[in-house]
Amino acid sequence: MTARIQLTDVHKSFGTKDVLRGVNLAVDKGQSLVVIGGSGSGKSVMLKSILGLLRPERGSITIDGRETIGLSRDERRDIDHQFGMLFQNSALFDSLPVWRNVAFQGLQNEGLSVDDARQQAVESLALVDLGPELLDLYPASLSGGMQKRVGLARAIAAKPEIIFFDEPTTGLDPIMTDVINHLIRDCARELGATTLTITHDMTSVNAIADKTALLYKGEIIWQGDADAIAQSDDPFLRQFVNGLAEGPIEVEGQKLDPINGAAS
Numbered sequence: 001m002t003a004r005i006q007l008t009d010v011h012k013s014f015g016t017k018d019v020l021r022g023v024n025l026a027v028d029k030g031q032s033l034v035v036i037g038g039s040g041s042g043k044s045v046m047l048k049s050i051l052g053l054l055r056p057e058r059g060s061i062t063i064d065g066r067e068t069i070g071l072s073r074d075e076r077r078d079i080d081h082q083f084g085m086l087f088q089n090s091a092l093f094d095s096l097p098v099w100r101n102v103a104f105q106g107l108q109n110e111g112l113s114v115d116d117a118r119q120q121a122v123e124s125l126a127l128v129d130l131g132p133e134l135l136d137l138y139p140a141s142l143s144g145g146m147q148k149r150v151g152l153a154r155a156i157a158a159k160p161e162i163i164f165f166d167e168p169t170t171g172l173d174p175i176m177t178d179v180i181n182h183l184i185r186d187c188a189r190e191l192g193a194t195t196l197t198i199t200h201d202m203t204s205v206n207a208i209a210d211k212t213a214l215l216y217k218g219e220i221i222w223q224g225d226a227d228a229i230a231q232s233d234d235p236f237l238r239q240f241v242n243g244l245a246e247g248p249i250e251v252e253g254q255k256l257d258p259i260n261g262a263a264s
Contacts, residue, residue: 002065004029004162004194005050010059012045012218019045020056021218027196027211032188034197034205034226036240037215038249043198046215047166050196051083052076063162081109084160084193086184088167090151092139098125099135102154110158124153127190128183145176149183156187163188165197169204181207202241205229214240216249 003026012020019042027033037043048054050061052068061068063079073080092101100107102124103117112120122132128149139147148168155163168184169177185208188195197204205212205226213223214237222237229241239247 001028003027003062004031004064005196006060006062006065007046007050008060008062010046010049010056010061012042012049012054012056019218020049023059023215023218023220025213025220025223027194029194030192032185032195032197032208032210033213034199034209034211035213035215035220036199036202036205038200038240041215042218043215044166047164047196047198051085051164052080081158082161084155084158084163086148086151086155086163086165086168088170090139090147092147092150092154094139097136097138098142098150101139101150102157104154105158120157121153124157125150127156127187128153145172145179148172148176148180152180152183152187156191156193159191161191161193163191163193163195165195165199167199167201168197169199169201174203177201177203178207184208 005027007023007025010020010023011018023046035043035046045054049056052071052073056069059069066079068076068079093104096104099118099121102121103112106112106120107117118135121135125131125134130146130149130153134150139150142150165184169180172180181204197208199205209226211223212226212229213220216236222232222234224232229237232238235248239249245251
């Protein structure tokens with residue numbers, strides 16, 4: 001079976017800094033894959049490469065078996081129309097009311113009428129447990145959790161086949177984190193969508209992942225079913241999952257003890 005999303009030996013550098021160093025990853029149709037990793041591991045660069053915002057120097061990225069590296073925006077337009085995206089900080093347009101934010105893609109790319117766009121916004125907001133009373137409000141009047149839910153409503157408004165989630169719970173309190181995780185899971189199942197999430201938050205893994213992959217220094221160093229994490233004795237995974245300072249993962253800013261080489 002052809003993977004919905006397939007990355008093969010993907011390399012991306014910025015000057016002399018190698019960020020992706022041979023990423024190999026596959027997401028099957030209808031699967032929820034969560035890629036975990038610390039800051040600077042390459043998660044965002046990997047996601048931007050899949051979205052076509054960055055062009056890797058080497059490797060292959062296919063969507064439903066079709067190579068995407070090197071395609072122009074026009075050439076990949078039909079691919080991009082399959083995508084929905086929830087950005088890390090919601091990325092709502094401050095100057096637009098909620099309904100225009102949610103129906104933005106429909107208004108811009110699909111030529112929806114105002115009435116149809118508002119109705120699309122009502123239906124999408126309902127899926128994230130928000131009511132029509134928000135339609136004419138502006139993002140600045142919403143709490144962080146509500147902005148995140150509006151961002152999710154926008155991500156699913158066009159009923160995409162593939163949805164990307166960029167650090168979906170960053171900045172949220174534990175209760176709202178749980179709410180967003182369960183909304184992501186429920187909305188993806190409702191749509192039958194394939195999802196790829198990048199995060200450092202293990203609560204998201206526990207709530208939404210079918211499969212998990214650990215990205216470290218630009219390489220996938222562990223991957224498996226979500227329920228295999230607890231049984232794994234991989235030292236990199238154990239250190240990340242348990243949030244330990246000591247272990248094979250280098251902690252940014254740590255200095256080596258000049259006598260015995262240990263981190264201090």
